[in-house]
Amino acid sequence: MHNFEFVNSTKLIFGTDAMNKIAENAKLFGKKVFVTYGGGSIKKNGIYEKVMDQLKDFTVEEFAGIEPNPRVETLRIAIAQAKKFQPDLVLAVGGGSVIDASKLIIAATHYDGDAWDFLVKLDTEPEKYIPLASVLTMSATGSEMNRGSVITNWTEHIKTHFGKEQTLPKFSILDPQNLYSLPSDQSAYGVIDTYSHILEQYINTTKDAPLQDRWSEGVLHTLIENGSITISDPKNYAARANIMLSATMALNGLVAMGVDQDWATHGIEHQFSAFYDIPHAAGLAIITPRWMKVVKESKLAKLAQYGRRVFNIAGTSDAEVAELAIAATYDFFKSLQVKMSMTEWNIDNKHFALMTERLVQHGVGKPNLTAKEIGQILEDCLK
Amino acid sequence: MHNFEFVNSTKLIFGTDAMNKIAENAKLFGKKVFVTYGGGSIKKNGIYEKVMDQLKDFTVEEFAGIEPNPRVETLRIAIAQAKKFQPDLVLAVGGGSVIDASKLIIAATHYDGDAWDFLVKLDTEPEKYIPLASVLTMSATGSEMNRGSVITNWTEHIKTHFGKEQTLPKFSILDPQNLYSLPSDQSAYGVIDTYSHILEQYINTTKDAPLQDRWSEGVLHTLIENGSITISDPKNYAARANIMLSATMALNGLVAMGVDQDWATHGIEHQFSAFYDIPHAAGLAIITPRWMKVVKESKLAKLAQYGRRVFNIAGTSDAEVAELAIAATYDFFKSLQVKMSMTEWNIDNKHFALMTERLVQHGVGKPNLTAKEIGQILEDCLK
Numbered sequence: 001m002h003n004f005e006f007v008n009s010t011k012l013i014f015g016t017d018a019m020n021k022i023a024e025n026a027k028l029f030g031k032k033v034f035v036t037y038g039g040g041s042i043k044k045n046g047i048y049e050k051v052m053d054q055l056k057d058f059t060v061e062e063f064a065g066i067e068p069n070p071r072v073e074t075l076r077i078a079i080a081q082a083k084k085f086q087p088d089l090v091l092a093v094g095g096g097s098v099i100d101a102s103k104l105i106i107a108a109t110h111y112d113g114d115a116w117d118f119l120v121k122l123d124t125e126p127e128k129y130i131p132l133a134s135v136l137t138m139s140a141t142g143s144e145m146n147r148g149s150v151i152t153n154w155t156e157h158i159k160t161h162f163g164k165e166q167t168l169p170k171f172s173i174l175d176p177q178n179l180y181s182l183p184s185d186q187s188a189y190g191v192i193d194t195y196s197h198i199l200e201q202y203i204n205t206t207k208d209a210p211l212q213d214r215w216s217e218g219v220l221h222t223l224i225e226n227g228s229i230t231i232s233d234p235k236n237y238a239a240r241a242n243i244m245l246s247a248t249m250a251l252n253g254l255v256a257m258g259v260d261q262d263w264a265t266h267g268i269e270h271q272f273s274a275f276y277d278i279p280h281a282a283g284l285a286i287i288t289p290r291w292m293k294v295v296k297e298s299k300l301a302k303l304a305q306y307g308r309r310v311f312n313i314a315g316t317s318d319a320e321v322a323e324l325a326i327a328a329t330y331d332f333f334k335s336l337q338v339k340m341s342m343t344e345w346n347i348d349n350k351h352f353a354l355m356t357e358r359l360v361q362h363g364v365g366k367p368n369l370t371a372k373e374i375g376q377i378l379e380d381c382l383k
Numbered sequence: 384m385h386n387f388e389f390v391n392s393t394k395l396i397f398g399t400d401a402m403n404k405i406a407e408n409a410k411l412f413g414k415k416v417f418v419t420y421g422g423g424s425i426k427k428n429g430i431y432e433k434v435m436d437q438l439k440d441f442t443v444e445e446f447a448g449i450e451p452n453p454r455v456e457t458l459r460i461a462i463a464q465a466k467k468f469q470p471d472l473v474l475a476v477g478g479g480s481v482i483d484a485s486k487l488i489i490a491a492t493h494y495d496g497d498a499w500d501f502l503v504k505l506d507t508e509p510e511k512y513i514p515l516a517s518v519l520t521m522s523a524t525g526s527e528m529n530r531g532s533v534i535t536n537w538t539e540h541i542k543t544h545f546g547k548e549q550t551l552p553k554f555s556i557l558d559p560q561n562l563y564s565l566p567s568d569q570s571a572y573g574v575i576d577t578y579s580h581i582l583e584q585y586i587n588t589t590k591d592a593p594l595q596d597r598w599s600e601g602v603l604h605t606l607i608e609n610g611s612i613t614i615s616d617p618k619n620y621a622a623r624a625n626i627m628l629s630a631t632m633a634l635n636g637l638v639a640m641g642v643d644q645d646w647a648t649h650g651i652e653h654q655f656s657a658f659y660d661i662p663h664a665a666g667l668a669i670i671t672p673r674w675m676k677v678v679k680e681s682k683l684a685k686l687a688q689y690g691r692r693v694f695n696i697a698g699t700s701d702a703e704v705a706e707l708a709i710a711a712t713y714d715f716f717k718s719l720q721v722k723m724s725m726t727e728w729n730i731d732n733k734h735f736a737l738m739t740e741r742l743v744q745h746g747v748g749k750p751n752l753t754a755k756e757i758g759q760i761l762e763d764c765l766k
Contacts (some may be wrong), residue, residue: 007393007394009391208625210605210608215597245641
């Protein structure tokens, strides 16, 4: 286990009564709340009304229309509005895209330069950060309990991330019932994204971190046992609650304590979604098993442990168990009814050379993947 | 899973370089540091010198002599000293006893009444709480990352607890090397205390909390795999680190999210150590298997799951697996070379009637144990 520091002060408010606690928690920060959300599904499923009812004694402005894979081009408009409104709190009502976007809003509202600076100049600091809170309506990215924010610059086809201590939400409202109306593909993507977050931290070569391993495996078990229930029985409270808690716990720093992290599949996926409008987790589902094949030798012991403990694969040779574990991973994603090749998304190899060049230049994976390995993963994604 | 709220803002600084980070973290709170510790072992193992070296640019006062099962009678003296010194930060250098004691010090220093008020009148509030930090020298209670404080009133033979949001340490220094010089019985007690903390939260009847179950089981596995190494090879860094992290994670609120908790063995142990000077975990080791026998029927499914997943016990009947799991628990504690009956501690049934009366009156266990069940556990502890 490596040396580490861990701190995560986000307050989780979880359960069937969580929506009733927005006002009492929001009022600790002031009277002016800037509510951010996406394409308007919250107006159809009743979440918008519940939020606004809680905020009836506050001064509220709204910014709607934050897209999946949120774009800095959109957020500049939101930031201009926030500069005029001067909110005491930004309340992100949505999934990871809305929360990630809102992290840029709370950072850039009291900053004179361009918002994109936060993504490319890591020492960019505003005069102050506005406190952030969230009402989670899609469970996947863990953004409700971490610092990270992934933003796309559509003009330049760049998707990258930033995170500050101050972009950690002050509180997050997690009511599993808010996930009931999610379409089945979105439910599947949430499960896959969470699964991938664990793998990026778990498939490491760090020695002597057995607790972190067990906790990662615990999340994977929970996803496997509950994932498909959220698709076949979308109003199953227990399954939604277990997936929701898993997603939050998968990326709040806990399973990362003192271990190496990889993040190769995320790095590769960001290249795909910088060029194509493919959902983030749809890309991860396709990339993950191909990535595993390429790192199989260098991460053999961990992949075998994963096969034995998570899929109960018997077998004496690590190589054999790892091979079956990769197949089981593919099968699990496929069981969630998602497309399992880039060709099905009408993506071809047109940008592969540029994507590979960018990935080699920035470095991706731990240890870094070579151009040949990246190329092999990309080509395999078409099959 | 029940509704819950979770927040824990303690910063963990973990690893071989953690001791070098005391000054930079302490200075965020001011210049005057009140250092609290126990019987002086930190002066023998070099920890005291390292702490004082970090604090060389601060104004420091010390309070030594906090005993195991810290007593309010001792702490009144510490609080009187702190009232004169007016520290900006209290730095507890020790194990759970020193940190628990320091929680009462930070609460009662700016309070005009008697310190015991915090234990018996739960709405007691001081003018302000002094920030608390810790340097952990014995890993067991989890006090370094939770609100709880257990204090004994020796005059009245009462051992009870309190906890406030403000008694959560601001930061805790966890260097596994600081555990190298622990005597083997102390190492064993740390493992047993942690194991018991998990059981109190894990052996519940809450439905649909699979992630919390897996995380609890992950801690138990880690304790079983690493516990005896800390005794046979006390300077084994990996084993010390894994036990240290497990102890902190076992009682920081995570595995308790949305589940019922029991705390019967702790409740019963507090009665023993209110009358006898027996180490807390020495009592837990003896009480736990006896408690399991008595709750076997009411918690059968979970005890069977525990047997299957943690001890890999095969068997078709839950009753059979649970019985073997209870025996395996006894054997695990015994393998840590601790006494497995109260008779070995020269304790007899003299106070059992009063202990039972108190436990029934306050209520212990979930559901509450009856007087007959408590009596059965106590008598069985003598065998």
